[in-house]
Amino acid sequence: MILIIQTQIKLIKEFKQIKKVIRTLKILIFFCVISLIWSCSDAIIPRPYGYYRVDLPAHTYRTIDTLNLPYRFDLPVNALLIDRKSQGEKYWIDIFYPALNASLYCSYKAVNGNLFDLTEDSRRIVYKHSIRADGIGEKVFIHPEKKVYGILYDLSGNTASTLQFMLTDSTQHFFRAALYFNNVPNKDSIVPMAEYVREDVIRMMESFEWKK
Template identity: 50%
Template sequence: MQFKILIKRGVTLAILMLLVWSCKNTPTPKPRAYFRISFPEHKYDSLENKYPYFFEYPQYTRIIQDKAVNAEPYWINIDYPAYNGKIHLSYKVVKNNLADMLEDNRKLAYKHSIKADAIGEKLFMAPEKKVYGILYDIKGDAASSIQFFLTDSVRNFLRGSLYFNAIPNKDSLAPVVDFVKEDIMHMMETFEWKSLPKTK
């Protein structure tokens, strides 16, 4: 009988010690986390033969004709439905105004410097295809993370900008931006100019 009482007291004492010991641990807040995003393998299709330019675009996107009020012919959007984002592409014919186009493009990219932590510029040149451009890598909580242009410096000019339909947050969007940036680089590397389609 004495032995059973001793065992009960020992177990009770052990439980009390555990409770006291566990109360001494100060809880620490967990760092903010974001949902893990899984990405498909990068695979590409060829753009239809109805534009004055050609490139390979991701199979997991949709090419949508730009329906904005001020949209011009050959303006398209590359829609990323899974990530709620779009690459807006606008095409213009150069008419002795390349310097103005380049300056307008630079202003549009650096308009985001208010919210950006930094803006990197990557020069792109493919002289054998007469494709030259700059990719603007916009870091921080700017509305657009990537902007770029491509030109043959004589007749054709194409401008692109990446936007997400979400509040800009560099931490949560960073994996998606990196994923899309690889697609944009592939697009620039496969880019070619074609003659303008005949209008009816």
């Protein structure tokens, strides 16, 4: 009787060991199948976000000298000039790019012994963007033959404005402008458009003249 019981216990132990082996084999087979499926499928590669492509036209210009403004300059043919006189701002204009949904907001003030205050106000407005800007570059512009002197500010990063500048003759006139895109700023999506407008701004500064 004792021998029979011992034999049964031994069989039970062997059966449990066999079950463990079978369970282990099932797990190994499962992982082998998963590995085989994974190796046969294409690897998933994360891709960066895409943005709508904007076809930028060639740069062509016309001289703006039709309004009763104390200045003139070359304007891109694909931009609209909006007079803000109706808003009570004499000699203020907007340069709007419909295809880019961007505007260059331009203001003008007469200098009456307050050139330092005007230039410092302009600089202060630029550096308000330093909170979000990766950097702010300054480029001095001098055109003594036309009595046009100024500074071009390049703002990098996710800033509301990517470019601003000011021009003056140091005695009578002061002109400043700021570029804004009418959407949420994202440096990756607007960099090509900002560089495109920057070329127009350079042309604008180089062709700028005072009438009076």
